[in-house]
Amino acid sequence: MSNTNERSNPSDFGSRTETFACVWCGLTVTARAPDGGRRNHCPSCLQSRHVHDHVAGGPSECQARMSPISIAVPRNGDWKIVHRCTRCDELTAHGVHGDDNQLILMRLAVRPLAQPPFPLEVFGNL
């Protein structure tokens, strides 16, 4: 439940009017994604915000920006974006939504292969 406007009433969720402003690019986005799920990140730049304390539960005092660092592919399930807090290094994983920026998702997905720690040639034709 990151990146949500604090002033909004949680019970408002589901109303099509609830919005939040992206902490990074400033885009105003609806809290509800087209698939009905609650957004935790901006669909345009995929940045999020550390608003939930997952250890103690409830709201976090951190509030810093969380940047997307990795794409996780659960065995049976949709892609997840791993976010890391730019201030406290907290890690979260949240599902992607249908209108998330596909180019940024792809860039995240291929980035490790641009800098492999070993020569990929040794694998031949995989």
Added chain:
Amino acid sequence: MPRRNPRHPDRRTQRRKDVTHRADQRPGGAFRCAGCRLDVPLGAPGTAHRNHCPQCLISLHVDGRVPGDRAADCGGRMEALSLFARPDGEWMLIHHCLVCGELSANRIAGDDNPLALLRMAVRPLSDSRVPVRALLAL
């Protein structure tokens, strides 16, 4: 297996850790992996301490916020969830605790199985549900 990227000192302080898998500690400086049962030497090339099995990449939830601090009481099995490259190019694994859900980021070691790492790296690209090739052509 040669490594292209030079090793950089850790940004966070790390305390030296004796064992990764405390339940299976055994003499001779090795432990038995909780996942694949491999006998793994404690020393890991290129890192201050070994965090995960070099063959199956499975770890145990024994650390808190600082790698090597042994501050977690959980002890659950942690599976490699995904992989990313730091700005300096070094590959890092994201581990996910199957018991409590905690996520942690860990450096790869010099003797981690390259094929296991590569499988993690290409997982998003080999997902048949996503038209990756079409997107890459954009």
